[in-house]
Amino acid sequence: MTVTRGRPSLPMFADDAFPSTVRSTWLVARLGSALGIAILVCFLTGLLSHLHQHPISWLPLPADPVWGYRLTQGLHVATGLASIPLFAVKMWSVYPHLFAWPPTRSLAHAAERASVGLLAAATGFELITGVLNLGHLYLWSFLFPVAHYAVAWVVVGSVLLHLAVKWPVIVEALRRRPPEEAHATPVDVARQEVISRRALLLATAGAATAVTVTTIGQSLRPFGWSGLLAPRSPADVPGGIPINRTATDAGVATRAQRGDYFLHVAGTRPRAFSLADLHSLPQVDVELPISCVEGWSATGVWGGVRLRDLLDLCGVDPAATVRAVSLEDGGLYAAADVPPAFARHDDTLLALRLGGEVLSLDHGYPLRLIAPNRPGVLQTKWVSRVEVL
Amino acid sequence: MTGRRVIGVLGVLAIAFGGLQVLLNWEAASPFGLAAFLLAVVVLDDLILLPLALAVGWVVRRALPAPAQIPAQVALVVLAGILLVGVPFALSPARNGESATLLTEPYWRNLGLLTVSLALIVVLATAVRARRRVTSRA
Numbered sequence: 001m002t003v004t005r006g007r008p009s010l011p012m013f014a015d016d017a018f019p020s021t022v023r024s025t026w027l028v029a030r031l032g033s034a035l036g037i038a039i040l041v042c043f044l045t046g047l048l049s050h051l052h053q054h055p056i057s058w059l060p061l062p063a064d065p066v067w068g069y070r071l072t073q074g075l076h077v078a079t080g081l082a083s084i085p086l087f088a089v090k091m092w093s094v095y096p097h098l099f100a101w102p103p104t105r106s107l108a109h110a111a112e113r114a115s116v117g118l119l120a121a122a123t124g125f126e127l128i129t130g131v132l133n134l135g136h137l138y139l140w141s142f143l144f145p146v147a148h149y150a151v152a153w154v155v156v157g158s159v160l161l162h163l164a165v166k167w168p169v170i171v172e173a174l175r176r177r178p179p180e181e182a183h184a185t186p187v188d189v190a191r192q193e194v195i196s197r198r199a200l201l202l203a204t205a206g207a208a209t210a211v212t213v214t215t216i217g218q219s220l221r222p223f224g225w226s227g228l229l230a231p232r233s234p235a236d237v238p239g240g241i242p243i244n245r246t247a248t249d250a251g252v253a254t255r256a257q258r259g260d261y262f263l264h265v266a267g268t269r270p271r272a273f274s275l276a277d278l279h280s281l282p283q284v285d286v287e288l289p290i291s292c293v294e295g296w297s298a299t300g301v302w303g304g305v306r307l308r309d310l311l312d313l314c315g316v317d318p319a320a321t322v323r324a325v326s327l328e329d330g331g332l333y334a335a336a337d338v339p340p341a342f343a344r345h346d347d348t349l350l351a352l353r354l355g356g357e358v359l360s361l362d363h364g365y366p367l368r369l370i371a372p373n374r375p376g377v378l379q380t381k382w383v384s385r386v387e388v389l
Numbered sequence: 390m391t392g393r394r395v396i397g398v399l400g401v402l403a404i405a406f407g408g409l410q411v412l413l414n415w416e417a418a419s420p421f422g423l424a425a426f427l428l429a430v431v432v433l434d435d436l437i438l439l440p441l442a443l444a445v446g447w448v449v450r451r452a453l454p455a456p457a458q459i460p461a462q463v464a465l466v467v468l469a470g471i472l473l474v475g476v477p478f479a480l481s482p483a484r485n486g487e488s489a490t491l492l493t494e495p496y497w498r499n500l501g502l503l504t505v506s507l508a509l510i511v512v513l514a515t516a517v518r519a520r521r522r523v524t525s526r527a
Contacts, residue, residue, distance in 0.1 A: 157403030
């Protein structure tokens with residue numbers, strides 16, 4: 001029975017406001033399943049990225065494979081971007097529920113609607129802030145990583161709550177064959193064609209694919225040619241490595257180029273190394289990807305001194321976590337902790353060169369950290385000190 | 390039912406953990422700014438983008454000939470996805486920033502190219518569908 005008492009007279013509240021029969025639990029369950037899988041991928045890869053940046057002592061992360069973070073964070077961003085059309089079509093498919101009348105039938109129904117509202121708002125928040133962050137379009141007062149992480153838990157929690165409430169409906173809808181298609185109204189049959197549910201699902205998959213193909217070039221170089229909408233591109237810059245933050249942005253341009261540079265390394269035999277000292281130590285070249293939290297990644301050949309060699313020279317305990325500190329005056333990424341698995345890895349360098357050339361100022365001249373399998377924001381540029389924690 | 394209850398409780402705990410993160414990082418999380426942005430997301434989705442999508446669908450069903458309607462609807466779904474991702478990049482002031490590698494693509498031109506490509510596909514698909522209709526009638 002349709003309850004009309006107190007119903008607003010606005011057209012969207014009318015019984016026939018949304019005549020499309022394409023919307024159905026059959027469609028919603030399939031869109032929701034795809035979106036649920038995408039959310040799970042984004043959450044797990046995002047959690048891993050968070051653990052890299054906020055390590056837990058009892059859960060040390062490995063430094064191998066060297067391409068691990070490149071894969072997981074590339075997947076995080078690519079899946080998030082591909083989820084945008086999925087989310088948009090899912091919202092379209094459930095839009096009439098927003099105008100259901102009465103708005104609540106019981107306390108349980110009110111709680112269910114509130115949880116769905118939270119799920120929609122939180123998921124939209126994650127996708128929108130994610131894409132705006134890729135475009136460095138900061139239209140907010142919060143710190144992106146903190147808010148993105150906190151709301152990610154809200155998304156996962158509200159997905160679980162939604163599953164708990166709707167499980168029988170979802171299972172039944174996924175088992176069911178698609179219901180009969182019908183046209184909007186009998187009058188329109190002669191001159192209107194309505195997209196089928198399967199066609200809409202395919203169109204949504206097509207949209208997700210189009211978004212992926214036009215942006216994935218920032219993570220996978222073979223797709224550089226198709227990166228029409230990639231926020232980063234394999235540009236003509238030193239070493240072919242994108243630059244997120246320039247020396248000018250970081251306020252270190254003058255300091256980094258002064259002739260009185262020394263690297264100070266703590267330990268039982270603390271020492272200050274001039275650039276000439278660093279060049280006189282055994283030099284190593286390694287091929288390592290640098291992978292940004294924003295999903296882009298690129299491989300470079302980095303040359304310099306093994307961090308392990310410097311730590312040994314200064315008598316640092318092999319089990320110690322060290323901290324690479326930049327010339328920057330504070331800021332979120334002016335220092336990065338390097339746990340022993342990374343500090344002692346063969347491929348972890350304090351790099352002096354990229355692609356055989358002296359590091360450019362924007363790539364961290366005179367010295368930068370480069371280590372395997374960790375976010376680019378932790379690959380500290382313009383390193384001036386190594387502390388022992 | 391027990392399994393569903395466990396999932397539901399886990400869900401509530403995860404939401405609470407997210408809320409706790411906001412409380413523990415009060416300054417960085419800027420709770421009022423965060424709440425305002427959540428509200429803005431709802432307004433953007435429910436009061437701007439979805440009504441716009443419905444209006445476009447309404448126009449397509451009335452303005453285009455029958456054989457063009459399904460190809461146009463499919464193309465619009467794809468185009469919507471592309472625009473939702475590409476427009477923020479095109480609008481970003483960071484395009485003219487210090488970094489030579491950030492947002493380097495000519496996004497408006499590329500969005501135009503993608504739109505024209507989709508329009509051509511719609512025209513092609515419409516021609517094929519119209520021809521099939523004529524053939525089946527004959």
